[in-house]
Amino acid sequence: MAEINWEQPYCGEGNNxxxxxxxxxxxxxxxxxxxxxxxxxxxxxxxxxxxxxIKAGKADHLL
Known part of the structure; x- marks a missing residue:
């Protein structure tokens, strides 16, 4: 398995x-x-x- 380089976590409202x-x-x-x-x-x-x-708002209905 390849080593994954994880970015810092992104937390939205409600700590998701x-x-x-x-x-x-x-x-x-x-x-x-x-x-x-x-x-x-x-x-x-x-x-x-x-x-x-997501930035264009195409996933807003999922939030």
């Missing part, structure tokens, strides 16, 4: 904290803070697109 990470093979990861062993994996491009979509 998650972490983003990447590895040297071009994979991107997202996990709930404290549950990094149970993460979702995708490409960096997919993670970048997800972040762009």
């Amino acid at each position: 904290c998650f972490r983003l990470g990447t590895d040297h093979e071009g994979n991107a990861f997202i996990a709930v803070l404290g549950q990094e062993d149970c993460h979702l994996t995708d490409s960096r491009e997919a993670l970048q697109q997800m972040i762009r979509d």
Whole structure:
């Protein structure tokens, strides 16, 4: 398993904290803070697109 370089946690309102990470093979990861062993994996491009979509308000209905 590749080593994941986790970013500092991002915590929204109500302490819903998650972490983003990447590895040297071009994979991107997202996990709930404290549950990094149970993460979702995708490409960096997919993670970048997800972040762009969130910033554009396309995920507001999920919050």
